Amino acid sequence: MTIGILALQGGYVAHAHMLDALSISWKYIRQVRELAEVRALILPGGESSTMLRLLRETGLFPAIQTAGQRGMPLFGTCAGAILLAKKVYAPEQDSLGMMDIAVKRNAYGRQLASCVAQGSSHLKNPMEMVFIRAPEIEILSSEVQIIAAHEKKPVCVQQGRCLAATFHPELGHDTTLHAYFVGLLGQV
Amino acid sequence: MSVFDNETWRVKVGLAEMLKGGVIMDVTTVEQALIAEQSGACAVMALERVPADIRKEGGVARMAFPKMVSEIMAAVSIPVMAKARIGHFAEAQILQALEVDFIDESEVLTPADDEHHINKHNFRVPFVCGCRNLGEALRRIAEGAAMIRTKGEAGSGNIVEAVRHMRTLISEIRKLTVLDEEELASAAKHLAAPLSLVQWVAEHGRLPVPNFSAGGIATPADASLMRQLGAEAIFVGSGIFKSTDPEARAKAIVTATTHYDNPQRVLEVSLGLVGEAMPGLDIRQMHESELFQTRSE
Numbered sequence: 453m454t455i456g457i458l459a460l461q462g463g464y465v466a467h468a469h470m471l472d473a474l475s476i477s478w479k480y481i482r483q484v485r486e487l488a489e490v491r492a493l494i495l496p497g498g499e500s501s502t503m504l505r506l507l508r509e510t511g512l513f514p515a516i517q518t519a520g521q522r523g524m525p526l527f528g529t530c531a532g533a534i535l536l537a538k539k540v541y542a543p544e545q546d547s548l549g550m551m552d553i554a555v556k557r558n559a560y561g562r563q564l565a566s567c568v569a570q571g572s573s574h575l576k577n578p579m580e581m582v583f584i585r586a587p588e589i590e591i592l593s594s595e596v597q598i599i600a601a602h603e604k605k606p607v608c609v610q611q612g613r614c615l616a617a618t619f620h621p622e623l624g625h626d627t628t629l630h631a632y633f634v635g636l637l638g639q640v
Numbered sequence: 641m642s643v644f645d646n647e648t649w650r651v652k653v654g655l656a657e658m659l660k661g662g663v664i665m666d667v668t669t670v671e672q673a674l675i676a677e678q679s680g681a682c683a684v685m686a687l688e689r690v691p692a693d694i695r696k697e698g699g700v701a702r703m704a705f706p707k708m709v710s711e712i713m714a715a716v717s718i719p720v721m722a723k724a725r726i727g728h729f730a731e732a733q734i735l736q737a738l739e740v741d742f743i744d745e746s747e748v749l750t751p752a753d754d755e756h757h758i759n760k761h762n763f764r765v766p767f768v769c770g771c772r773n774l775g776e777a778l779r780r781i782a783e784g785a786a787m788i789r790t791k792g793e794a795g796s797g798n799i800v801e802a803v804r805h806m807r808t809l810i811s812e813i814r815k816l817t818v819l820d821e822e823e824l825a826s827a828a829k830h831l832a833a834p835l836s837l838v839q840w841v842a843e844h845g846r847l848p849v850p851n852f853s854a855g856g857i858a859t860p861a862d863a864s865l866m867r868q869l870g871a872e873a874i875f876v877g878s879g880i881f882k883s884t885d886p887e888a889r890a891k892a893i894v895t896a897t898t899h900y901d902n903p904q905r906v907l908e909v910s911l912g913l914v915g916e917a918m919p920g921l922d923i924r925q926m927h928e929s930e931l932f933q934t935r936s937e
Contacts, residue, residue, distance in 0.1 A: 460898050461661040461682055465872075482899060497658045498682065499718050505891075506898055520656070534690040543717055557717055563655055563741035564764055568647040584654045585719065585741070623654045 455634065456481040456490030458516075459505040462498015466622035470630045484515045492525040495532030497584065497620055500557070503531060503544060513548065520550045525613040525631075525636040533616035534587055551611045552593035555618075559588035571602035571619075576628045581602055581607060581619035589618055599632075603619060644840075644848060652786035653847025655719065655741065656850040659683055659787075663827070663863070663894050664852075666877040667689050673712045673720075674758070679890035683719040685875070686712045687837035689746045691795030691932070692878035692918060697836050701749045703731040703793055706738055708720040713740065726936050727753020729762070736765045737850075742787070744768045747858045748794045748877070757936070760784025770854065775811035776937055777783070778833035778841070791933040792855020795878050797833075797920035799856045799865065801933060806853055806869045818841040830897065838884040838898070839873055855933070858883070860896030860910050867900035878918050 455471055457482035471478040487493070495503075495514065507513040520526050528536040528604055539554040540547050542640045547555075562568075563585055570578040574605035579600055589606050591598075599615070608617040608629065612635050621629040644650075662682025667673040668690060676684045686709040694701045703724050713720045719741035724731040726745055732753075735743050745758050747770050760767040761784035769780035770791035777781075777788045790809060792802030812831075815840060819827055824842055828835040853871030853906055857863055858879040866874060874897050883889045892909035899905035928934065 459661065463657045463660065464744060465660060466657055482902070498660075499658070499662065501718060502680045506895070509895060512885045525816070538702065554851055562713075562739045563651075563719065564656065564736070564739050566651040568650055580651060580653055584651060584658055588805075620654060623650065623657065 453477070453637065454479050456493040457486065458493060458495045458503070458512070460512075461512070463496040463529070463620065463622060464621070467494050467496050467529075469632075470555070470622050470627055473627050474631055477633055480503070481624055482510065484511045487512070487630070488514055492633070493519065493620050494564060494633070495526065495528040495535050495596035496557060496622070497530030499542075500531040500534040501545065503535060507535070515587045515589050517548055517550065520548070520614065521615060525615070525633060526550060527615045527633040529617045530584065530586060531619055531621060533589065533618055536614055536616050540590060540625055551609070551614045551616055552591070552596050553611075553616065554590040554592055556588045556590070558585050560586050569602055571600050571607055573608065573628075575599065575632055576626065579628065582623040583619050584623075586618045589616065596613065649786070650765060653849055655766055656768070656787040658717070659852075659899060660850055662873050662888075663788050663897050664873065664875045665880055665890060666875075667712065667881070669708075670711050670715045671715050672881055672886075676888050676890060677716045677718055678741060678888055680894035681718060681890065682873070683721055684716060685721045685723065685744060685877075686740075688882060690878040692797070692882050693795075694748060695795040695930070703728070703735065703749070703902040706734060710734070710738060713738075717845060723749050724758070725749040727751060727756050727758060729758045732758050732763060732767075736763055740765065742766050742768060744786075746770065747791060747932045757783050758908070766859070768852070770811065770933070770936070772933055773808045773830035774816075774841070775833050777809060777851075778831060778837045782827050782834050782837060782892055785849065787834065787852060789852040789854040789875055792853065793923055794855045795931050796856050797858045797879065797882075797918040798921060799858070799862045799922055802856045802866060802925055803869065803875050805855075805933075806866060806871060809851070810870045811844060813841055813847070817845045857893070858920065859904050860892045860913075863893045863896045864900040864906045867897060873897070882918035883915055885913060889912055889917065891919070
């Protein structure tokens with residue numbers, strides 16, 4: 453079983469370290485044909501506008517949508533969560549539309565507002581969260597469940613086999629969310 | 641080293657992590673910043689003049705006008721960096737008050753202090769600094785830099801110095817990994833770097849912060865070369881807006897930085913370029929005093 457990590461731009465190396473810590477094999481994904489070699493895909497943090505341009509140029513934009521519709525688990529962190537959303541604000545931009553969430557980019561402010569915080573989750577409580585120029589999630593349908601919250605705001609949500617976090621679990625030492633994501637593969 | 645555990649340090653290096661695999665472009669106007677963003681830049685570096693113009697026009701190069709930086713910050717959604725003069729902590733304080741996302745304490749600007757770099761631990765905003773070798777990189781990290789870029793020779797359009805500095809850095813890192821404890825203590829002395837950082841590098845085989853490349857990148861092939869030599873991301877200064885085809889070149893360099901190990905993709909984007917790269921300079925013809933890279937150690 454190999455997990456794909458979208459490696460067009462951003463924090464893909466940190467995700468690879470997390471999967472190494474879980475002894476799970478992984479592969480960087482930069483082309484459509486590589487997607488066939490993996491069973492799940494992580495969309496890392498980084499700059500969503502950069503990734504969007506490269507997703508279109510490579511043809512990965514429709515390929516990931518199709519894979520997601522066929523049930524491939526997708527896990528987006530920060531910019532990756534923005535890509536999975538149905539709607540994106542501040543500024544408005546295109547997205548894969550895999551989850552019924554709206555995401556506001558850079559909602560907390562610039563880098564000086566970036567922080568390490570303690571949030572809550574039924575998977576682990578408290579859960580350490582690294583926010584870097586983080587976006588904010590607005591839930592648009594009852595099919596979206598809250599997996600983790602911080603200051604009463606949803607910061608990690610799930611819909612079916614898609615998981616989106618506005619913080620960076622890959623920048624800490626806690627593999628809880630990555631293990632949970634890999635667990636989605638086993639669910640029918 | 642305890643400094644790596646504190647939260648401020650983690651979010652500083654965290655932002656640097658998010659810039660990996662990307663291209664950070666020098667811009668001097670809002671219009672250029674927008675072109676950079678649309679072309680796929682993962683961040684922009686706001687400055688008064690690109691290095692090629694600083695070189696040509698001479699004079700003292702200072703921090704960019706805060707008003708211009710502020711207008712660029714309002715215009716784009718990607719992170720905005722700005723340069724401060726080496727040792728000029730007041731310029732850095734102003735840039736932090738302006739809330740830029742990253743400060744480059746840069747040898748491209750005229751140094752403000754011949755002896756001292758800024759104590760970057762005093763700031764909440766992350767810093768990037770240039771280096772030509774491992775000792776210089778570790779001294780900057782000890783001072784609080786959250787990202788290192790090899791210096792190259794800015795504004796030259798010539799990749800040879802960027803290659804020299806990256807090869808030197810990677811080679812020196814590799815050598816540390818085979819030394820024993822006594823040899824590491826001696827290496828720290830020769831590198832003029834803290835032993836704790838030397839030990840960390842020896843154990844992990846890399847720098848404790850992201851390692852990017854700058855100074856002389858002008859084509860998609862240059863970007864691919866630097867990535868293959870170990871650069872985790874690319875800074876392009878004069879290379880984009882001193883070419884005759886800035887937008888097409890910016891896009892091509894972004895694609896080549898992502899697909900650096902795929903010659904077919906780098907070829908495709910190179911075929912798409914019809915304009916000319918920036919004019920280049922032969923470093924061997926330059927006088928020592930004309931070099932930016934030797935302005936700090």
